[in-house]
Amino acid sequence: MTRPIALLALLSGAILPWLAAPPTASETPLSTQTDDTLTTLTPETAETRLGPVQDSETFPLAPELPEFRTMLPEKATQDEVDSGAFVREMTWSLDDALNRTIWFIDRGGAWTYLHHMDWDKGAEF
Amino acid sequence: MADRVHTVKKGDTLSKIAKKYGIKSAKALYDDPANAKFRKLRPNPDLIEPGDKVTIPPTPASVKSNHTKDMPRMSIDVNGDKALIFVQQKWEYTFVEQAGVSKWTSKEKTDFHTAADKSIWARWSGKFKLTCTGKSDFARAFKDTVFNVSFDIKNVKSGGHWKVTVTKVPKGSKSPTSSVNWGNQTIKLDSEDTKLKDLLKTGKDKDKQSPFAHEFGHAVGNSKHGPAAHGDEYKAGAANFADKKSMMNIGTELRKRHADHLIGELNKMIKDTTWTVKSVG
Numbered sequence: 594m595t596r597p598i599a600l601l602a603l604l605s606g607a608i609l610p611w612l613a614a615p616p617t618a619s620e621t622p623l624s625t626q627t628d629d630t631l632t633t634l635t636p637e638t639a640e641t642r643l644g645p646v647q648d649s650e651t652f653p654l655a656p657e658l659p660e661f662r663t664m665l666p667e668k669a670t671q672d673e674v675d676s677g678a679f680v681r682e683m684t685w686s687l688d689d690a691l692n693r694t695i696w697f698i699d700r701g702g703a704w705t706y707l708h709h710m711d712w713d714k715g716a717e718f
Numbered sequence: 719m720a721d722r723v724h725t726v727k728k729g730d731t732l733s734k735i736a737k738k739y740g741i742k743s744a745k746a747l748y749d750d751p752a753n754a755k756f757r758k759l760r761p762n763p764d765l766i767e768p769g770d771k772v773t774i775p776p777t778p779a780s781v782k783s784n785h786t787k788d789m790p791r792m793s794i795d796v797n798g799d800k801a802l803i804f805v806q807q808k809w810e811y812t813f814v815e816q817a818g819v820s821k822w823t824s825k826e827k828t829d830f831h832t833a834a835d836k837s838i839w840a841r842w843s844g845k846f847k848l849t850c851t852g853k854s855d856f857a858r859a860f861k862d863t864v865f866n867v868s869f870d871i872k873n874v875k876s877g878g879h880w881k882v883t884v885t886k887v888p889k890g891s892k893s894p895t896s897s898v899n900w901g902n903q904t905i906k907l908d909s910e911d912t913k914l915k916d917l918l919k920t921g922k923d924k925d926k927q928s929p930f931a932h933e934f935g936h937a938v939g940n941s942k943h944g945p946a947a948h949g950d951e952y953k954a955g956a957a958n959f960a961d962k963k964s965m966m967n968i969g970t971e972l973r974k975r976h977a978d979h980l981i982g983e984l985n986k987m988i989k990d991t992t993w994t995v996k997s998v999g
Contacts, residue, residue, distance in 0.1 A: 648953070648955065650953060650954040650955075652954075655917075655919065656916075657915045657916055657917055657919075658917070659917060659950070659952045659968055660895055660896050660897070660929065660932065660933070661895065661950070661952075661953075663892065663893060663894070663895055663896075664892060664894065664895060666892070667892040710895065712897075713897075713899060715899045715900060715901040715902065715943055716897040716898070716899050717897060717898050717899070717900070717936045717941055717942065717943070717949045717950055718895060718896065718897045718898075718950060
């Protein structure tokens, strides 16, 4: 049986973060964000959430891409791959060890979340 | 080592002296910087006198021609006699499987290493032509030698330069992202890295990039975190972004800069010996 105090701690842990003010770039516990919270982001909301972008680049999709982007064709539709839809790649520094890259794809003139990867700052691809 | 000195006897010619000491020509002997005083004394190399002192420069036969260095990320053997620089990395593998994929068999592991080794050998070895200059006996003895460079990876159970984790993924599936971490000497590959990538979109096999060869490029020093301070070239901010055919971009060709780290290490190996990439094939 769950003790009341333990239940309270459990509830506060689960609920309090949602009651708190929207997180800012500096306080967002990024490492615990789920994919669901990322999939709704746009470049603008991502910058609001994650802070100033470190690197940004736009390129057309292709059936095969360099190692860093190798998973993108898998995440897009075949039409998008075939037509070379544009992808916007934005990278943020999460902390001393990790970077986060989010890729947005041009869907009907709007940048829409396509994929993301958290990666060791020391990694090269 | 101090240079040997030959005292000219009656009947000596520079050709005879050069031949005696294994020097390739009278001109090479006469023009050697160590014979500057002798040249001043005898402006005509055909007119030498008994009693003249001719300095005999080092020759391949008279110097230590083999040098070896083991470093954290690779070992280098310089073999003057064979005009060869042999670069070897010991790879210590860990084989893992993606969820739902069958275990690696022994043969698959062996085949994977063989494929990586062959791919790297074919794309990196015999391409760089190096020469050396300097005041060392080695540099003077081999100043006219063009060195080939070979690159090899060796599968080891322990003591590897690199810890290499290879993930087995379903055949024909999209290859997951492979990477190299210079700082902690780790490499991540997958079973689909055996396939070439048509990144230049020419449809020609010769233009297709080998993931092994590209990742090896990082491990052999093309890392922005290493002394060479340059790595991937395919991102817009990279200095060589426009050089699409480059191995560290989306192509297959090696450039002189891809040997920057190797050259840096070679220059530390033999005192007073400076190496240069003469050409890249």
